[in-house]
Amino acid sequence: MRHMKAIAYTEPGGPDVLHVIELPDPQADTGEILIRVRAAAVSPTDTMRRIGARDPGGAQPPYVVGMDAAGVIEAIGPDTDTDLQVGDEVMAIVVPSGSHGAYAEKVAVPATSVARIPQGVSFAEAATLPMNGLTARLALDTLKLPAGSTIAVTGAAGAFGGYSVQLAKADGHTVVADAAAKDEELVKSLGADVILPRGEGFAAAVRERFPDGVDGMIDGAVQLDEIVPAAKDGATIVTIRGDKGERDRGVMFWSIVVSKYAFDPVALDTLRRQAEAGVVSLRVADVLPKEQAAEAHRRLEAGGVRGRIVLEF
Numbered sequence: 001m002r003h004m005k006a007i008a009y010t011e012p013g014g015p016d017v018l019h020v021i022e023l024p025d026p027q028a029d030t031g032e033i034l035i036r037v038r039a040a041a042v043s044p045t046d047t048m049r050r051i052g053a054r055d056p057g058g059a060q061p062p063y064v065v066g067m068d069a070a071g072v073i074e075a076i077g078p079d080t081d082t083d084l085q086v087g088d089e090v091m092a093i094v095v096p097s098g099s100h101g102a103y104a105e106k107v108a109v110p111a112t113s114v115a116r117i118p119q120g121v122s123f124a125e126a127a128t129l130p131m132n133g134l135t136a137r138l139a140l141d142t143l144k145l146p147a148g149s150t151i152a153v154t155g156a157a158g159a160f161g162g163y164s165v166q167l168a169k170a171d172g173h174t175v176v177a178d179a180a181a182k183d184e185e186l187v188k189s190l191g192a193d194v195i196l197p198r199g200e201g202f203a204a205a206v207r208e209r210f211p212d213g214v215d216g217m218i219d220g221a222v223q224l225d226e227i228v229p230a231a232k233d234g235a236t237i238v239t240i241r242g243d244k245g246e247r248d249r250g251v252m253f254w255s256i257v258v259s260k261y262a263f264d265p266v267a268l269d270t271l272r273r274q275a276e277a278g279v280v281s282l283r284v285a286d287v288l289p290k291e292q293a294a295e296a297h298r299r300l301e302a303g304g305v306r307g308r309i310v311l312e313f
């Protein structure tokens with residue numbers, strides 16, 4: 001049996017629990033595509049799993065995390081409905097479970113989770129797109145606001161927040177975004193119409209600018225109740241850490257999980273086209289060899305990373 005290298009942990013803990021292991025090569029089953037991974041993005045969901053903040057759902061160690069992969073198709077499973085071919089350069093969203101995750105030399109995923117990488121971009125750049133791009137798409141589809149609405153985004157300098165700003169602009173909305181002084185230029189470059197200081201005062205500043213409140217909000221910074229005052233009566237705030245329910249004035253927290261769009265090849269391929277058209281920008285903070293996964297996690301957890309750190313496989 002052939003083996004591949006992956007980055008894994010057996011017990012949850014600090015970044016140093018991550019280490020290189022060997023696992024049997026995954027196979028492409030019916031409906032699946034086997035990718036020789038070249039790049040895997042490092043996201044907060046990976047660090048949260050690593051510290052044990054996510055229930056492994058009965059899956060046994062070793063655990064491999066990572067929800068974004070880009071690489072080359074090595075095999076296509078039998079009876080798989082796809083127009084992709086062996087050798088194509090692709091990106092995929094990976095829903096991790098046990099030893100199935102993107103931090104690996106090879107990963108087999110449903111063909112519906114795979115799309116070509118945007119033309120002219122590196123594997124590292126492509127790996128920044130699937131998970132957070134699809135989550136931003138899901139956030140906007142959840143708000144379901146008519147073009148011309150006003151949407152506020154927190155955490156706008158982050159990966160998810162940044163894509164949310166860009167896709168909201170592409171959908172024809174007015175976007176209010178938060179930014180630290182040092183991130184103002186970055187958030188402006190993403191197309192935000194109004195930029196206000198991030199943090200506790202954001203909601204009050206939004207209200208001052210939009211006296212009735214904004215039509216919808218996307219809470220990439222996980223500020224939760226702190227931002228409710230910025231929302232119009234009855235507006236929806238999309239949250240990404242499971243918080244949901246009604247607040248004052250009929251303002252509703254609506255929790256989204258990207259797995260809802262993880263098997264939607266049209267949504268992923270639309271993001272590919274939007275990247276090619278320059279609608280979304282693929283931001284890479286750094287590319288590190290897979291052996292430095294612990295360092296990548298340390299840097300992400302320290303905060304202040306702009307663009308994604310990507311592991312090279």
Ligand SMILES: NC(=O)c1ccc[n+]([C@@H]2O[C@H](COP(=O)([O-])OP(=O)(O)OC[C@H]3O[C@@H](n4cnc5c(N)ncnc54)[C@H](OP(=O)(O)O)[C@@H]3O)[C@@H](O)[C@H]2O)c1
Pocket residue numbers: 043044045131132135154155156157158159160161178198199200220221222223239240241242256257258259303304305
């Ligand atoms: N539910 C899902 O399916 C799903 C999918 C994708 C992402 N997510 C979640 O979405 C969140 C954002 O992910 P990401 O990849 O975009 O992370 P990220 O790139 O680290 O971005 C988060 C941004 O929020 C900023 N921030 C942190 N605390 C803040 C505060 N109190 N006020 C204002 N800004 C603050 C961060 O700034 P600093 O770096 O300076 O701290 C950073 O710019 C994470 O919690 C992630 O787990 C959930």
